[in-house]
Amino acid sequence: MNLRQVEAFRAVMMFGTMVAAARELHTSQPSISRLVTELEERLQFKLFVRGASRLTPTDEGSAFYREVEHSFSGLAYLNQAAHEIRVSGTGRLRIAAIPAIAGLLPRVIKRFKKRFPQVAILLEMRSEATVRRWTSVGYCDIGYASSIGESPNVHAQQLYQLPGVAVLPTGHALAAKNRVSLEDLRGEPFISLSAVDRTRRLIDEAFERADVSRQLSIETPYSMTLCALVAQGMGVSIANPLSTLDAPPGLIFRPLTCVIPFFGFTILPTEKVPSALAKVFVEMTREVISEEEWQGRLHAE
Incomplete structure (x- = not known):
């Protein structure tokens, strides 16, 4: 038959x-x-x-x-x-991201779920190295990181390049200024990203060029923790402007007079073809970041 x-x-x-x-x-x-x-x-x-x-x-x-x-x-x-x-792919999407864009991805997920309500999403917030490693071995469908590094088996696309912002506790004298210079931060207790962070090196180089010294009081690898420490009055900092999204209370954000760039990359495993779902999610992430919703927060304080 x-x-x-x-x-x-x-x-x-x-x-x-x-x-x-x-x-x-x-x-x-x-x-x-x-x-x-x-x-x-x-x-x-x-x-x-x-x-x-x-x-x-x-x-x-x-x-x-x-x-x-x-x-x-x-x-x-x-x-x-x-x-x-x-x-719609397999109906499941696994995403790994650095905490710096924690305020961005929930907005993307909300938009994505309106179109694909039945799709299960697993969102993991991990360190830079872990995001790149998980993506390179195909453990996640999409990774979001601030640098490309030396990770094999990944394809990286720049998602954004945004100017860093000054992060101040509510009531700080510098909050009265429309823009903050590196000179304004001279002698301030400074909460910094960890030494292995690419952006930390860019921030340090900017202060060296300006010949401005800081009191490096606390280091942390995570922007969310950095903002929480500033909100507790532990010092000031310079952070990714995406940190303004869903930031804790007690913070003031101000643009800098100089440009210290913060980068974001979408990384995909090269060992497997991106699913239709992954492609849609990546495109929606670009749409959300292009809307520049975070800019309004800089001047709303």
Whole structure:
């Protein structure tokens, strides 16, 4: 028995005659007749009683047709499942990101879930090195990091390049200024990103060029922790402007008079083809970052 024979039998049952079945399957009436005969020989029972002008299904033929319809319903389900996988991937998306963009991704996820409400999302906030490592081995579908590093098996695309902002506790004297210079931060207790962070090196170099000394009091690898420490009055800092999104209370953000860039990259594993879901999520992330919602927060304090 082969699929072509079964398709011919099903078409005859559905359309009543071999001529109509042949028209539906874009073949000839003799071809349909031959296929049905071959199927009967394979099954070893008659499917139709052949009259002068019509075909009448036998009891065996009717019973077999019911089973055929069950099988074709399964094929229809498989076709639908294949379409959903083609459009929506596997229905699960695993994302790893550095905490610096913690305020951005929930906005992307909200937009994404409106379009794909049934898709499960696993969001992991991890260190820079962990995000790159997980992406390189295919543990996550998408990674978001602030640098590319030396990670193998990843493809990186720049997501943003944004100017850093001064982070001040509420009530700080510098909050009265529209813009803060590096000179304004001279002698201030300074909460810094960890020494291995690429942006930390850019900040240090900017202060060296300006010949401004700081009191390096606390180091942390995470922007969220940095902002929380500033909010507690432990010092001042310079941070990614995305930190202004969903920042804790007790903070004032001000633009700097110089440009210290903060970078963000979308990284994808090269060892597997990005799913349709991953591609949509990446594009939505670009849409959200381009809206520059964070800019309004700089001047709203």
